[in-house]
Amino acid sequence: MTSSAAPVVVGDGTTGASRARSRWRRARWPLAVLGLIVVVGSLAAVLQPRTSEVPLAPDNPAGGGARAAAEILGDQGVEVTMVRTSAEALRRAAAGTTLVVTSTFLLDDGQVEALSESEADVVLLDPDWWVLDAVTDGAMDLGWLGTETVRAAECDDPAAQAAGQVRSGGSGVVAVDPAVVVCFPTDEPGTGAYAVLDDGDRRVTVLDDASITTNDRLTEDGNAALVLHTLGRHEQLTWWVPTYGDTSEATTGPAAGELLPAWAGPVAAQLALVVVVLMLWRSRALGRVVTEPLPVTVRAAEATLGRARLYRRSRSRGHAAAALRAGTARRLAARVGLPRTAGAPAVIDALTRATGRSREQVAGLLYGPPPTDDAGLLQLARQLDELESEVHRT
Known part of the structure; x- marks a missing residue:
């Protein structure tokens, strides 16, 4: 008595048959649309009228044709x-x-x-x-x-x-x-x-x-x-x-249009319509974001250091400053008892009372213009650190 061989399972948990079914599900609609285009183009070429109404034209079967x-x-x-x-x-x-x-x-x-x-x-x-x-x-x-x-x-x-x-x-x-x-x-x-x-x-x-x-x-x-x-x-x-x-x-x-067959225009219009439909279909909403466990664990310090190196390589001082300010504002707002949804005016007023600084100085540190060079970025980081230390002392 013989038994059928079990399907081979690869590392991602799939088999050859399951992968084939998945590929077919993804490709069946594009193939159907392509087949429809071929059929319509063929019909357009076959059913193209062979006569005209142009006077004295050799394809005009009317009385005034030739x-x-x-x-x-x-x-x-x-x-x-x-x-x-x-x-x-x-x-x-x-x-x-x-x-x-x-x-x-x-x-x-x-x-x-x-x-x-x-x-x-x-x-x-x-x-x-x-x-x-x-x-x-x-x-x-x-x-x-x-x-x-x-x-x-x-x-x-x-x-x-x-x-x-x-x-x-x-x-x-x-x-x-x-x-x-x-x-x-x-x-x-x-x-x-x-x-x-x-x-x-x-x-x-x-x-x-x-x-x-x-x-x-x-x-x-x-x-x-x-x-x-x-x-x-x-x-x-x-x-x-x-x-x-x-x-x-x-x-x-000869003009460029004369080098193409008569059915090229209708088929090109159909192809353009199909491309638009495919773009709308593929750009549909993908639903809510689903969390997925990472294969490895990356330490927060390493992730922060890697992002900082990317900012430095691309000279994105504005993005780096925005990240520093956002982190500082979030931590200080929690320190003074503000909710996560608190707006910038509420954060500025609370920190002004907590540190004794002027409102303009606090607003400039947390929401001011981005630095233009590395020295300005380092100075902003030190000033934000000083502001955060003042709030912790209170």
Whole structure:
């Protein structure tokens, strides 16, 4: 018949099992909170909305968005990346890629200058005249606002030929330089709804009516063919939707917030809340003070000498003087029959009567300012000793 081994008891009276239970009780709440954070963060990442309501944005499924064009381009092997800052847009604007820009009225001079110097093919949707002038170096200009009508391609550009005809209500793009190819012309000579300028290895394409790219109008006439041919020229397409507050000062690199995933903000807020709760939990009242027997007995003289050395090492003359005065006042108050709760005025009056000293002298010794040097501390100690001896003699 075998018997189970008794648990090993260590010097503090605990066993391995008891220590494990104690550690688990201390750690279970922090672990539970940590697990909750992980679950909430995962849900925030999974349930993050993948759409927006930004006009002309490739993730906007509404009528004014451009999600349909972006998804068709993605199905054809084009990698579409939406950006909201000039820093990210211009960083991605490398040679052999396409950069489409919406809402050019939000750009400042520095951003437009950087855009004009980019090496990527640039597509401008209904641009402002000063942006168009800067990006094309004066080769194009805007015409006058015309009526919305169906216009035939009437040019040799492959994208325009694939479209055949489009319905545009924009102001039209004017060819200032003979190198500009104008398609879908209006009644004004050299003006059309679509214009292309090949500048070396770089192409600038302009659509005078941005609504051609929207979900509502993509299936009208030849809009889909024109948009897909124009934006799908390269395998990398950066879709820049400018925002308020973004300036040219940030064009040197991506902002710090762009380097973090979208769920980093909510998780950081939850972590901050958890830290506050843990601080409040751990800083709760610990209850009344419980006396505990010391493992060794320290003589009062040794404790006093040790404290005095600490005061001397730290040059805490004020604390040393306060300890001397408090001890003297306590002993003298008991000597003259005062209770422990007696205030300073009662102690001063009683000692004045007992010693015959003036009230100011007694108050200065027991409750005066702290000494400023070692000599002053020694003198105060001698004077307190003399005061205590006078009271004992009475």
